[in-house]
Amino acid sequence: MEACKDCKFFLACEDGQGLCRRFPPQVAINQSGTFAVFPPMTNQGWCGEFAAKKGNEE
Ligand code: SF4
Numbered sequence: 001m002e003a004c005k006d007c008k009f010f011l012a013c014e015d016g017q018g019l020c021r022r023f024p025p026q027v028a029i030n031q032s033g034t035f036a037v038f039p040p041m042t043n044q045g046w047c048g049e050f051a052a053k054k055g056n057e058e
Contacts, residue, residue, distance in 0.1 A: 005043035008053045016043045 004010045009022040018041055025036035 002046055002050045002052075003043060004041045004045040004050075006053060008051050009049070010041065010043075011038070012043070017041070018043060020045075020047075022047075022049045 019038035
């Protein structure tokens with residue numbers, strides 16, 4: 001099954017969470033300041049940009 005955890009753009013973090021690095025970080029602004037962030041995703045997330053990790057292609 002295609003899921004972020006099997007995508008070459010996914011950086012796994014903790015607790016089933018990770019970051020999507022398909023595109024450069026985006027600017028986010030909140031009360032603490034300005035940040036550059038990759039979109040947070042869950043291991044089971046998915047999008048149309050999915051690309052299987054090397055050696056995991058079907
Ligand atoms: S959001 Fe899309 S491109 Fe990003 S890790 Fe998940 S499947 Fe891959």
